[in-house]
Amino acid sequence: MKAFVTGGAGFIGSTLVDRxxxxxxxxxxxxNFSTGNIAFLQDALKSPRFxxxxxxxxxxxxxxxxxxxxxxxxxxxxxADVRFGLSHPRRDxxxxxxxxxxxxxxxxxxxxxxxxxxxxxxxxxxxxxxPTPENTAYPIxxxxxxxxxxxxxxxxxxxxxxxxxxxxxxxxxxxLGERYTHGHVVDFYRQLMEHPAYLDVLGNGEQRKSYxxxxxxxxxxxxxTEKATDPVNIFNxxxxxxxxxxxxxxxxxxxxxxxxxLRYSGGDRGWVGDNPFIFLDCSRIRDLGWKPQFTIxxxxxxxxxxxxxxx
Amino acid sequence: MKAFVTGGAGFIGSTLVDRxxxxxxxxxxxxNFSTGNIAFLQDALKSPRFxxxxxxxxxxxxxxxxxxxxxxxxxxxxxADVRFGLSHPRRDxxxxxxxxxxxxxxxxxxxxxxxxxxxxxxxxxxxxxxPTPENTAYPIxxxxxxxxxxxxxxxxxxxxxxxxxxxxxxxxxxxLGERYTHGHVVDFYRQLMEHPAYLDVLGNGEQRKSYxxxxxxxxxxxxxTEKATDPVNIFNxxxxxxxxxxxxxxxxxxxxxxxxxLRYSGGDRGWVGDNPFIFLDCSRIRDLGWKPQFTIxxxxxxxxxxxxxxx
Numbered sequence: 001m002k003a004f005v006t007g008g009a010g011f012i013g014s015t016l017v018d019r020x021x022x023x024x025x026x027x028x029x030x031x032n033f034s035t036g037n038i039a040f041l042q043d044a045l046k047s048p049r050f051x052x053x054x055x056x057x058x059x060x061x062x063x064x065x066x067x068x069x070x071x072x073x074x075x076x077x078x079x080a081d082v083r084f085g086l087s088h089p090r091r092d093x094x095x096x097x098x099x100x101x102x103x104x105x106x107x108x109x110x111x112x113x114x115x116x117x118x119x120x121x122x123x124x125x126x127x128x129x130x131p132t133p134e135n136t137a138y139p140i141x142x143x144x145x146x147x148x149x150x151x152x153x154x155x156x157x158x159x160x161x162x163x164x165x166x167x168x169x170x171x172x173x174x175x176l177g178e179r180y181t182h183g184h185v186v187d188f189y190r191q192l193m194e195h196p197a198y199l200d201v202l203g204n205g206e207q208r209k210s211y212x213x214x215x216x217x218x219x220x221x222x223x224x225t226e227k228a229t230d231p232v233n234i235f236n237x238x239x240x241x242x243x244x245x246x247x248x249x250x251x252x253x254x255x256x257x258x259x260x261x262l263r264y265s266g267g268d269r270g271w272v273g274d275n276p277f278i279f280l281d282c283s284r285i286r287d288l289g290w291k292p293q294f295t296i297x298x299x300x301x302x303x304x305x306x307x308x309x310x311x
Numbered sequence: 312m313k314a315f316v317t318g319g320a321g322f323i324g325s326t327l328v329d330r331x332x333x334x335x336x337x338x339x340x341x342x343n344f345s346t347g348n349i350a351f352l353q354d355a356l357k358s359p360r361f362x363x364x365x366x367x368x369x370x371x372x373x374x375x376x377x378x379x380x381x382x383x384x385x386x387x388x389x390x391a392d393v394r395f396g397l398s399h400p401r402r403d404x405x406x407x408x409x410x411x412x413x414x415x416x417x418x419x420x421x422x423x424x425x426x427x428x429x430x431x432x433x434x435x436x437x438x439x440x441x442p443t444p445e446n447t448a449y450p451i452x453x454x455x456x457x458x459x460x461x462x463x464x465x466x467x468x469x470x471x472x473x474x475x476x477x478x479x480x481x482x483x484x485x486x487l488g489e490r491y492t493h494g495h496v497v498d499f500y501r502q503l504m505e506h507p508a509y510l511d512v513l514g515n516g517e518q519r520k521s522y523x524x525x526x527x528x529x530x531x532x533x534x535x536t537e538k539a540t541d542p543v544n545i546f547n548x549x550x551x552x553x554x555x556x557x558x559x560x561x562x563x564x565x566x567x568x569x570x571x572x573l574r575y576s577g578g579d580r581g582w583v584g585d586n587p588f589i590f591l592d593c594s595r596i597r598d599l600g601w602k603p604q605f606t607i608x609x610x611x612x613x614x615x616x617x618x619x620x621x622x
Contacts, residue, residue: 151462
């Protein structure tokens with residue numbers, strides 16, 4: 001199979017690329033390196049089955065050319081920043097919605113029929129039921145990130161219906177692990193390296209969040225794209241647990257041997273649009289035979305170890 | 312109140328404009344006249360409280376200037392064509408999603424806080440429960456039109472959360488009545504004027520559809536924008552009934568005194584992405600005190616009378 005991976009130089013994308021190459025596939029990475037990192041492709045670049053295409057998803061001609069001959073598109077490029085969406089509201093629209101639409105059009109141009117898409121559990125907004133299943137009550141979007149991903153999902157499934165594409169859509173919780181570049185673990189880690197005596201925390205620390213270790217995530221993506229056969233297959237991806245921000249802080253501090261003063265900003269959420277409780281029902285992907293190998297705690301600690309190894 | 316009505320020269324928009332002027336409000340219409348009709352504004356143009364701005368929603372600077380000083384935006388401009396979406400897939404993205412995003416940004420620039428938005432029952436895709444309530448199971452989009460409107464809703468509600476806007480979102484069934492310009496009644500009427508002996512019908516005639524008379528629709532929009540106070544208020548709009556396509560054909564033919572041969576193309580839907588059953592639960596808007604004055608049959612017949620008056 002020839003896989004075309006957008007965002008293939010990113011955290012999750014590059015981990016997927018390594019796995020695809022290990023499995024014997026041909027891989028083309030398409031990345032604009034806005035947040036991607038060439039170092040994440042150091043193994044991939046040694047493979048004769050690998051090709052790197054530098055380009056932007058907002059440039060439809062370049063994209064369509066690069067995609068020629070692909071069998072399966074892994075669309076993993078995104079502006080993956082829930083927190084700062086309000087500072088640059090057009091970015092989510094462009095990088096997540098319009099970019100996805102461009103990917104769909106490039107697939108149509110090239111006759112590529114299969115797509116796997118990295119969506120997000122943020123599409124549930126502030127969900128009403130926990131753990132939240134894929135067919136929960138029609139959500140109201142509360143973040144530009146969630147809105148832009150929901151929009152991308154919608155166009156994608158309309159293309160499946162209208163143009164005969166086949167898709168797997170993954171609604172991820174936050175992903176952790178090696179190559180992790182942003183999110184609470186890196187924020188806390190950097191703070192603690194700078195000032196080990198105290199830690200500033202957004203909200204009251206009681207927000208309940210879900211995380212998944214990146215290799216478990218990639219396992220699920222590989223399994224689902226092999227096994228799922230409906231025109232549209234939507235999967236939540238997460239573990240069977242969630243944790244409070246303050247628990248994660250405790251794991252990080254213990255692992256680093258630090259006892260900082262915790263300075264909470266207060267309130268039940270970290271920022272406007274922050275979702276105080278994320279916990280997804282992942283029985284659909286489990287029914288395919290997938291099971292995560294790592295707990296949230298193990299994912300957090302591996303992430304800290306990765307950050308430490310980068311010093 | 313100073314109302315800013317996008318698509319105000321269109322079928323529903325212009326009917327709303329007349330109502331707003333009757334109610335004593337100031338009205339600015341913003342329309343690119345791609346499908347709008349200046350004749351629909353002949354009464355409005357006589358009012359000193361009315362101003363017409365010709366412009367395109369894809370031109371953010373012009374839009375922001377025109378909106379200055381508005382109190383409430385009625386965003387009713389759309390590419391309102393479910394059936395031919397696949398022939399020009401970019402149009403839904405641009406005219407419905409990006410255009411809505413531009414409206415939201417113009418509101419932010421101008422400090423306009425309130426918006427009423429014409430969404431669609433098509434956002435439910437092929438719904439699983441009937442009558443379909445606003446909080447039905449998370450739908451999968453099956454048309455580009457539905458996808459583009461869902462996307463617009465998502466950005467709109469994220470703006471409500473992030474920037475403090477207040478919104479009413481209306482998920483319409485198909486609207487009928489005076490100034491009606493496209494849809495099954497006009498298709499059938501035109502065919503029957505051209506060849507009264509037969510009528511070509513897409514599908515098997517058993518598709519179950521819902522319709523609402525335009526003045527009932529405008530009544531609901533006026534009432535909801537006056538009464539709804541949540542940051543986000545979503546309302547289905549339709550009657551308590553649905554009809555089969557073949558019933559509507561019968562009403563039209565009887566009213567015209569014709570007995571054409573019915574030539575069905577067959578299949579349970581009219582085209583790829585056609586939704587064979589649309590029936591919305593409208594108890595939420597009814598709970599505000601709204602009630603439609605006209606049945607679907609009356610709406611169909613008034614539409615035929617309107618089309619006849621245009622000959």
